[in-house]
Amino acid sequence: LRRNLKAAGKGDDGIAHVHVIGAGAMGAEIAAWSAMQGKRVTIEDVKLDPLGATIRRATKIYEKKHLKSIEKRDALDRLMPDPQGLGRARADLVIEAAPEKLELKEKIYASLADVMKPGAILATNTSSLKLADLVSAAPDAKRFAGLHFFNPVSQMPLVEVVSHKKASADTLDRLAAFTTGVDRLPARVKDYPGFLVNRVLAPYLMEAMVMLDEGYSKEEIDRAALTFGMPMGPVTLADQVGLDICLEVANSMQNGLETPVADTPAWLPEKVEKGETGKKAGKGLYDYDSETPPDTP
Ligand code: 3HC
Numbered sequence: 001l002r003r004n005l006k007a008a009g010k011g012d013d014g015i016a017h018v019h020v021i022g023a024g025a026m027g028a029e030i031a032a033w034s035a036m037q038g039k040r041v042t043i044e045d046v047k048l049d050p051l052g053a054t055i056r057r058a059t060k061i062y063e064k065k066h067l068k069s070i071e072k073r074d075a076l077d078r079l080m081p082d083p084q085g086l087g088r089a090r091a092d093l094v095i096e097a098a099p100e101k102l103e104l105k106e107k108i109y110a111s112l113a114d115v116m117k118p119g120a121i122l123a124t125n126t127s128s129l130k131l132a133d134l135v136s137a138a139p140d141a142k143r144f145a146g147l148h149f150f151n152p153v154s155q156m157p158l159v160e161v162v163s164h165k166k167a168s169a170d171t172l173d174r175l176a177a178f179t180t181g182v183d184r185l186p187a188r189v190k191d192y193p194g195f196l197v198n199r200v201l202a203p204y205l206m207e208a209m210v211m212l213d214e215g216y217s218k219e220e221i222d223r224a225a226l227t228f229g230m231p232m233g234p235v236t237l238a239d240q241v242g243l244d245i246c247l248e249v250a251n252s253m254q255n256g257l258e259t260p261v262a263d264t265p266a267w268l269p270e271k272v273e274k275g276e277t278g279k280k281a282g283k284g285l286y287d288y289d290s291e292t293p294p295d296t297p
């Protein structure tokens with residue numbers, strides 16, 4: 001499978017410079033990883049703090065990957081915080097990793113028209129919005145597609161290259177080649193609720209929440225999954241992914257599939273509303289001040 005996926009991404013991507021819009025968890029990791037793999041990367045955000053956090057996150061990833069100090073320095077040199085978004089006009093690939101709000105993404109795409117370099121590709125890291133709903137706002141439908149990374153980017157080999165009716169074959173080929181070029185495996189998928197991975201993952205995470213309602217404890221559910229051989233339990237994973245993201249993905253599958261799956265418990269939107277969105281908030285299904293999720297069977 002790995003060989004087939006790699007072969008699907010062979011070829012010249014023609015992408016030397018990547019510009020990332022949005023320095024949240026995903027944007028920052030995508031930027032850090034792409035810079036480590038030799039791409040020139042600019043990253044913008046509406047706030048300055050996440051840009052500083054991106055550099056700290058990148059440094060941590062490079063240390064974990066045991067880069068030599070010269071390699072670390074070179075990778076950090078390639079990663080440029082760009083609060084003014086100057087990279088938009090210079091990049092061969094713009095990756096939008098903004099929050100999952102349709103109007104916000106549409107606004108960003110509108111601001112890219114007449115700015116992006118001729119031939120440059122716009123890719124979205126969305127996990128819950130339909131490309132069919134976003135494409136009309138893209139500067140060029142042919143050069144727009146999905147590029148869906150998984151968290152943590154430095155540890156998760158797969159990237160979904162998401163097509164839609166108007167995407168050109170050249171765009172999809174270049175995105176697959178880019179994915180291989182940054183040492184990830186491209187899985188070519190269609191614009192479908194949950195794409196491939198979340199179609200499987202979201203019902204699994206939601207079922208763990210249904211089990212909480214049935215009276216099983218978080219620790220019991222997580223320990224059972226760990227004993228089975230999963231790298232982390234589904235309750236911990238839901239907190240890592242973010243309950244807000246889990247809810248958005250589950251909603252897209254509730255609304256978009258003929259036979260809806262991933263039933264969400266009634267308390268989930270309330271928890272998200274309260275800001276208890278998981279590990280990033282210090283509280284989600286676990287309370288990270290007082291509880292430690294099990295990590296060994
Ligand atoms: N989201 C955010 N952070 C995550 C995460 C996730 N899904 N999974 C793990 N992490 C974090 C860990 O907390 C840790 O953070 P730290 O460095 O700040 O302590 C870091 O990633 C990596 O942990 P380790 O260095 O201990 O990594 P290991 O070498 O032990 O690798 C692993 C662990 C490979 C990440 C393993 O735990 C794993 O496979 N976890 C499941 C990850 C997963 O399923 N990701 C997909 C999520 S779905 C998604 O991203 C798509 C979106 O559309 C919903």
